[in-house]
Amino acid sequence: MRGNDSFEAFEEALRYGRTSGVDFAINCGDIFHENRPSRYSNHRVLTALRTYCMGSRPIDFELLGDDARHFGAEGK
Numbered sequence: 507m508r509g510n511d512s513f514e515a516f517e518e519a520l521r522y523g524r525t526s527g528v529d530f531a532i533n534c535g536d537i538f539h540e541n542r543p544s545r546y547s548n549h550r551v552l553t554a555l556r557t558y559c560m561g562s563r564p565i566d567f568e569l570l571g572d573d574a575r576h577f578g579a580e581g582k
Contacts, residue, residue, distance in 0.1 A: 513550045520558035
């Protein structure tokens with residue numbers, strides 16, 4: 507039985523990013539398998555995100571590309 511394996515793997519990836527000084531990470535999959543996750547699942551994920559992703563380091567990244575093309579021009 508897998509039990510908490512997915513939560514532990516998620517936390518391990520976040521912990522590795524934190525200790526390695528990662529500035530930005532993208533999750534390309536589902537954090538939750540179901541549309542309405544259980545309270546336990548929601549709590550585990552949000553606790554991990556708060557623990558490893560929040561802090562006082564400045565956020566410095568630049569979005570490259572044409573905003574109007576990717577996000578739609580204002581006024582359309």
